[in-house]
Amino acid sequence: MNVLSTIDTWAWIGWLVLILVFLVVEMLTGELTFLMLSVGSAVGLLTGLVGTPLWGQVIAAALAAGALLTFLRPPLLRRLHRGADTRAFNVEALIGLEGLVLSRVSPSVAGQVKLANGDVWTARADADTRLDPATRIEVVRIDGATAVVRASAQRAHDQEAAT
Known part of the structure; x- marks a missing residue:
């Protein structure tokens, strides 16, 4: 068995680790960036579970994370900070x-x-x-x-x- 097929076989563990690491970092920062990266990693995991090769998993994860960061994160941040106190302190x-x-x-x-x-x-x-x-x-x-x-x-x- 060669190295690439071993990595492809066990890639799902890497995706799970990435998802968990991104979620922990998101809990510490609270800026929704790492949440979007975590969801992108989940897309990579799902594509891997349906049999997509590793390079396809990485591309799917990157596209999903990029789309979420570009289109979903800004309106979520506006909604999150909508009631923020704007008074000077x-x-x-x-x-x-x-x-x-x-x-x-x-x-x-x-x-x-x-x-x-x-x-x-x-x-x-x-x-x-x-x-x-x-x-x-x-x-x-x-x-x-x-x-x-x-x-x-x-x-x-x-x-x-x-x-």
């Missing part, structure tokens, strides 16, 4: 948040601000302005552990109305 949630200056803030000297969510942050001014205590601010960005702030639009509007 962590540092991204602070951008645009308003607050008050506690100690003087300028571009070169860091002061402190208290944000609307109750957090106190070290802060620097965004522009070449000095922000005195009790000034209303809004967060422009976060640089490390420092909030970069500017006077809030409400304060600028109040100053324009006063002049």
Whole structure:
């Protein structure tokens, strides 16, 4: 018995191992890629059970996996992530948040601000302005552990109305 006929005879074991490995990896990742590869391997197994030669099994498995990845995975992912929470969180949630200056803030000297969510942050001014205590601010960005702030639009509007 030659090597190729032995491989062809026992290929079903290889397909089962591939299916199991792909399913385990899919359980760890959850992105549906390895699920599609697992189903493609199952197609390879089925074609082998009906007597298709090994090269035909591999082609059938590759075509099935490619078709599933191309046509089935994208709509399944959209459906899976349809109800996902799109709100910003962590540092991204602070951008645009308003607050008050506690100690003087300028571009070169860091002061402190208290944000609307109750957090106190070290802060620097965004522009070449000095922000005195009790000034209303809004967060422009976060640089490390420092909030970069500017006077809030409400304060600028109040100053324009006063002049």
